[in-house]
Amino acid sequence: MKYIVIVFLLQLSLFQSRAQQKEIPVVIIMADQLRYDAIGQYTPNINALKKDGVSFNRTYTASPICVPARGAFFTGKYPNTSGSLINGWVKQDERYRVVKQGTRNLYETLSKQWEAWHVGKQHFFTQPDIEKDPNVNVQWITQKTYQQWLAPQGVKKPGGREFTDYAPELVSGAYTHAKRYTVPVHKLYTPGLRYFPDDFFGEKSAEIIRNHKGKKPLMLATMFMSPHPPFHIPAPYYDKVRRQDIRIPSNVGQWYEGQSPLQLYGLAGFIGSRYSREQWEDVWPRYMGLVSLLDDETGKIIKALKDKGIYDDALIIFTADHGEMLGSHSLWMKMCMYEASARVPLVIKFPRGFRPAVSETSQPVSLIDVWPTLISYLGINGAGETDGISLMPLVEGKTFGRNDVFIQYDGNAAYGSNQRCVVSRPHKLIMDTFRDEVYLELYNVEKDPEEKENLVMKPENRALAERLIGKIKEHMRQTGDLLRLPDDVYQQFLTNYAKLNEKSESDS
Known part of the structure; x- marks a missing residue:
């Protein structure tokens, strides 16, 4: 009799938790390498979604590189905590890309009650492999699926050696090797839009929505590859945007006096500093063409939701894993803490039964806060701990x-x-390292959004700089950071660069 009562109580508890849980469609759309300021003239579908949702205008990635950014997004944990720190394509360091075993994630949790799909780029690496984990009931359509579809048709995917060049890369924090990476070369992709990966992913996503039977609510995560290079772009997007149609930021093609010279040791500066502002002016329209393509593919998903009659009841998230420098500060791709690289768009559209108190907010938030927001809004129990916090108070x-x-x-x-960074309104402090050297940058990103004036050497900012350095060090301690910084890092920086400035003046 006692056993029967226990079973009954467990079933009752499960029923009550299920009753409190909002089992509604959940759609996540993630772009790859999308600048926050690219949303606008060429994104009518995303603009319409913004009107229906809440825009978080100061959202930052947890790491400005694909794999750890996604590791943080899907777990709600900082890279230090999740264990996913780098892309990890080099064998010696690939262990640093994998989320620690036992770390709960969005896919694992939602796939228990939702019909769960992943479509598109798959750069979320776990132990065990999430695509083979029997505890994760997700159906996968990935880059591999696209290439398997493409191969029998005798068509090559976009890109190739002509879109790459050599750049230096520090391995294991100890030695440097040369590796080929994408450069801002552009060319028409002649096979056409039908064979382009994001058109494939957009069509598959719309098909999944149309075929959904409704036995379980739909969870669809579409991970587009645009506007990530290579800039091998199909018509009509290759030349859809003309140079005269856009105004590029004033910091494009500029290297500033207070900018970290350590950036020249890596891909972002080594390649980006080769290009003049005039050359970047030719690259920007190609990037914006890919942004337009991304928007049209996003529009396919939204239209399918509306045609199916589930748009109004769906929770929809639109964001990006990180941004793109695209010549800002004379840098290329991401891998740095400037706004163009680290700041991303984030829009959350709630179901019609919920009315947010705001349509937008400028409170700085992180992508690690998205999963806790879903947990809170959907009423999910047993999702595990996160480092992020729910955005629902802001929404309310x-x-x-x-x-x-x-x-x-x-x-x-x-x-x-x-590199380490803290955004503490209105300032941002950046610590850039290469082996034993540390370079500091301090910006008021609200007054100086293009980050042209490094304030860190001004005597009146010493207390502020030391306070923000203290915040970073405490965060590193709490999250078990592998990086070690000298106790007197600020004074060392001032001493090193004061000597350098003195030498430069004497040489002149």
Whole structure:
């Protein structure tokens, strides 16, 4: 009899938790390498979604590189905590790309009650492999699926050797090797839009929505590859945007006096500094053409939801894993803490039964806050702990429970060239490292959004700089950071660069 009562109570508890849980369609659309300021003239579908949702205008990635950014997004944890620090394509350091075993994630949790699909780029690496984990009931359509579809048709995917060149990369924080990476070369993709990966993913996503039977609510995560290079772009998007149609930021093609010279040791500066502003003016329209393509593919998903009659009841998230420098500060791709690289768009459209108190907010938030927001809004129990916090108080017009956003970078294919950053309104402090050297940058990103004036050497900012350095060090301690910084890092920086300035003056 006692056993029967226990079973009954467990079933009742499960029923009550299910009753409280909002089992509604959940759609996540993630772009790859989308600047926050690219949303506008060429994104009518995303603009319409913004009107129906809440825009988080100061959203930052947890790491400005694909794999750890997604590791943080899907777990709600900082890279230090999740264990996913780098892309990890170099064998010696590939262990640093994998989310630690036992770390709960969005896919694992939602796939228990939702019909779950992943469509598109798959750069979320776990132990065990999430695509083979029997506890994760997700159906996968990935880059491999696209290439399997493409191969029998005798068509090559976009890109190739002509879109790459050599750049240096620090391996294991100890030595440098040369590796080929994408450069801002552009060319028409002649096979056409039908064979382009994002058109394939957009069509598959719309097909999944149309074929959904409704036995379980739909969870669809579409991970587009645009506007990530290579800029091998199909018509009509290759020349859809003309140079005279856009105004590029004033910091494009500019290297500033207070900018970290350590950036020249890596891909972003090594390649980006080769190009003049005039050359970047030719590249920008190609990037914006890919943004337009991304918007049209996003529009396919939204139309399918509306045609199916589930748009109004769906929770829809649109964001990007990180941004793209595209010549800002004379840098290329991402891998740094400037706004163009680390800041991303984030829009959340709620179901019609819920009315947000705000349509937008400028409170700095992190992508690690998205999964906790879903947990909170959907009423999910047993999802595990996260480092992020729910955005629902902001949505409801209440006080947000955190003032600082932390960002880290630990390398691309290999571990090294670490960077740490804190955004503490209205300032941002960046710590750029290469082996034993640390370079500091401090910006008021609200007054100086293009980050042209490094304030860190001004005597009146010493207390501010030391306070923000202290915040970063404490965050590193709490999250078990592998990076070690000298105790007197600020004074060392001032001493090193004061000597350099003195030498430069004497040489002149």
